[in-house]
Amino acid sequence: MPVISVPQDFNEDDLFVDLEGIFGQSLFLKCEGFNFAGSIKLKAATEMVEAAERDGLLTPDSVLVESSSGNLGVALSMIAAAKGYRFLCVTDSRCNLATRLMMESLGSQVHLITEPDPVSGFLGARIDHVRALCASDDRYVWLNQYANPGNSMAHYRRTAPAIARQFPELDVLFVGAGTTGTLMGCARYFREWHRPVRIVAVDSVGSVTFGGAAGRRMIPGLGASRRPPLLDESYVDDVVRVAETDTIRTCHRLARRGFLFGGSTGTVVSGAMDWLGREKGRGLTAVAIAPDLGERYLETIYQTNWVQDLYSEDVLDSKTLTSAP
Structure with missing residues (x-):
């Protein structure tokens, strides 16, 4: 057991x-x-957070931020809650309501992008917003699941x-x-x-x-x-x-x-x-x-x-x- x-x-x-x-x-x-995150994204989320901790990128004042269509956002919300970090998920209007509510229930903040970028779509618009957040405040730590x-x-x-x-x-x-x-x-x-x-x-x-x-x-x-x-x-x-x-x-x-x-x-x-x-x-x-x-x-x-x-x-x-x- x-x-x-x-x-x-x-x-x-x-x-x-x-x-x-x-x-x-x-x-x-x-x-x-x-698993408690409900998807395969738990593995990637765990690996990326632990690597950021080993590299000294995360401090008690850090705010994790990530662009996600849903599942990685839930996984990071769960890990952030367990470890005591704050987390902001940047998603878009295609994200399921149940997924957004789950992230918020775990204590995360969810920012919803409603307009796609004319060239790179919702993904591009989400990433642009994440980059703007990181440029505005050095407490934001972007794990960047895409790279x-x-x-x-x-x-x-x-x-x-x-x-x-x-x-x-x-x-x-x-x-x-x-x-x-x-x-x-x-x-x-x-x-x-x-x-x-x-x-x-x-x-x-x-x-x-x-x-x-x-x-x-x-x-x-x-x-x-x-x-x-x-x-x-x-x-x-x-x-x-x-x-x-x-x-x-x-x-x-x-x-x-x-x-x-x-x-x-x-x-x-x-x-x-x-x-x-x-x-x-x-x-x-x-x-x-x-x-x-x-x-x-x-x-x-x-x-x-x-x-x-x-x-x-x-x-x-x-x-x-x-x-x-």
């Missing part, structure tokens, strides 16, 4: 779900949402080895691309492994991470309106782009079988199933990383009016939720 004194000391790292019974294709889903090496190192040290322990014959790994911290950390680990592993990045349609035109994205988490500084495409074997309608259908299909996952997870699973179907992936040992759970999406992805208002009436057609891929 684990006994902890601070919330970041608990994280279930060895839970996988075999999705073959739901989608007709074997895919082991690594569930990263079973901080601790973001990817957390997954090189923890996420990838946990997968390797459970799947020594791993053939292909599917990782969602947001800041690309998880993607780069896992890709670098498996590049050094004893057998070749194909690394497939899963991105959202409308994201510019791997090139292409920017487009509307209403589901927070994956994708970016500017190229992530951490990204090194030489470590990525393939890229799958997923439309948000497919993300929503996949989330609802999983929920119909009792698994309530978040939007990032729905995107990764949809992309993985598409790739495995095209590559005739039967017989491959395939793992996908599920970054989050679904409770924070009850007012968006799992709310029928929200879905139909933003997309179309037939997104949640019963046939699309039960038919084989």
Whole structure:
């Protein structure tokens, strides 16, 4: 029985779900949402805060500040509360209400950006605001998840080895691309492994991470309106782009079988199933990383009016939720 004194000391790292019974294709889903922060972002948040402490960047007067679409903000809110720091999260109007309320419940301040930058979108506007804060007061400490090496190192040290322990014959790994911290950390680990592993990045349609035109994205988490500084495409074997309608259908299909996952997870699973179907992936040992759970999406992805208002009436057609891929 684990006994902890601070919330970041608990994280279930060895839970996988075999999705073959739901989608007709074997895919082991690594569930990263079973910790007090509710997502994989706990690992990156812990690594970055501890590195800042070791480097002497944080003092009792420091105010942590970070741009986040949600999950990292919750993780940093939790760690800040446990360690006695103040934290300001700069997010935007796509952030789920439940996520904002959770950060505030943990004692953090939330600043909501309502207007995107004309060129770099909401992400650019959030980062500009963070930089302005840091320029105005030297008490602000920006961890900068987009360029901080601790973001990817957390997954090189923890996420990838946990997968390797459970799947020594791993053939292909599917990782969602947001800041690309998880993607780069896992890709670098498996590049050094004893057998070749194909690394497939899963991105959202409308994201510019791997090139292409920017487009509307209403589901927070994956994708970016500017190229992530951490990204090194030489470590990525393939890229799958997923439309948000497919993300929503996949989330609802999983929920119909009792698994309530978040939007990032729905995107990764949809992309993985598409790739495995095209590559005739039967017989491959395939793992996908599920970054989050679904409770924070009850007012968006799992709310029928929200879905139909933003997309179309037939997104949640019963046939699309039960038919084989």
